[in-house]
Amino acid sequence: MRLLIPSRIAHVFRWMAIVAVLIIPQVAQATQWHATVGAQSKNKGHQALAFLPNEIWIHAGDSINWTFPVPEPHSVTFLTPGQVRPSFVIGCPGATPDDSPFDASACVNSGRIATVGTTYTVTFPKAGNYRLVCLIHVNMTGIVHVLNPSEPLPHDQDFYNAQAADQQRDLLSDHDGGLARKIREDAPDDSGEANAHAHNHMIVTGTGELVSTPGGIQSVSVMRFMQPSIAIHAGETVEWDSSDVSGHTVTFGQEPANVTPQTPPSGNVFADPDGARHAIISSTADNVHSGFIAQAAHERNGVPQAPAPVAQVQPPVGVTRFRVTFMTPGLYPYICAFHDELGMKGEVIVLP
Ligand SMILES: [Cu+2]
Incomplete structure (x- = not known):
């Protein structure tokens, strides 16, 4: 019997190792993506009313973390199909907590955010194409494409960072005069x-x-x-x-x-x-x-x-x-x- 115990423990460890190998890659696959909401010139006079970037491809199970870097108020809001875009005072109604999941069955809304440095995260458990809106600014929209994990993603985070910087520069610098x-x-x-x-x-x-x-x-x-x-x-x-x-x-x-x-x-x-x-x-x-x-x-x-x-x-x-x-x-x-x-x-x- 005594001799069997170490072998049983070894057996259990071997199984744990196998289970870990099977589980850990899937956990690691749930990526958190990053984007920003709005941008401004140094004197705050020029305000980019924009999701930067405003189109992102992710996998089901991933989340997107939006940072609000400006005092001009914005919201990150996902409405249900057919829901009329409400005023920010009404919201979903109201706001939903940080890290809310969105699968189009219920509205998700950060609420009006005007505090520099605030972040809001939404997770996307199901594949689908989801329209993103700001309830403060009617001309501020985006889209999140949620693909099944078996499908390849077209871009990585570095691409989106560069794209966001480009869009911000274009909006604020107004280089065409x-x-x-x-x-x-x-x-x-x-x-x-x-x-x-x-x-x-x-x-x-x-x-x-x-x-x-x-x-x-x-x-x-x-x-x-x-x-x-x-x-x-x-x-x-x-x-x-x-x-x-x-x-x-x-x-x-x-x-x-x-x-x-x-x-x-x-x-x-x-x-x-x-x-x-x-x-x-x-x-x-x-x-x-x-x-x-x-x-x-x-x-x-x-x-x-x-x-x-x-x-x-x-x-x-x-x-x-x-x-x-x-x-x-x-x-x-x-x-x-x-x-x-x-x-x-x-x-x-x-x-x-
Ligand atoms: Cu004004």
Whole structure:
């Protein structure tokens, strides 16, 4: 009997070794992939509203870990087939915990993330092609292709890192000069009295561009009032025009709590006959909030729309202009309630 014990132990160890050889490679095959959500220029003014990269091939059982490197809020959200894209306030409803599995049977959502350095991981147990969306930015989509482990993957992590860096550089550097040209074309010409007609107090409110990739849509927005300081005379009107792919606000005084695109204009804002919003400010203590100033996504001509479902909650009509008539001399600082932390602020100097 005594002689049998070592042989039994050896036997057990041999079996353990065989089992380990069979199991360990499968465990090691579950890869965690890495991607980022958004990118920005040094002064935070240019924001890439993009999943970087926005198309990834992985194996069933793998996970993807997304890092959020910017203060501009984003979400990593996978909706169920046919689910209407909700506002970020509603979510799945709500958010799902880190490391949630997604197999298209239930919505997975990181929630609104605006803390630099946050990460969110999703695991994908089942093969399929899954659309990735940001609930904050309608022009920010991607796709995850989950293949059976027997199928080869087209790319490795190094490829995706290089692709993400390329896409980030392209979006932020704007090397074709398109955004700079757009800013010059859109900018009000206040160079002389010759142009001093009704439009000389126009302020371009953000600008941006869309980029379509095979995986979805990426965009870049310049989160700035292009003429941050303007001097006018009492009784004159300033107009803010937004043609940006992102929405903005023009907000004087107290900012409404928990501003969302659905937050209505303040009670002292009325509609001009052409649909633009308008307020009259008679004191530096007045609180005025324009509400969301942006084109509705469906009104953008020739712009590729993300595949359904994308019926994101939008203002009924895209209001793109906001006017304020200033009655009293003084200094009137204002912000975009969404992007003031990125430096989107301005001031109106009202002279007698
Ligand atoms: Cu803004």
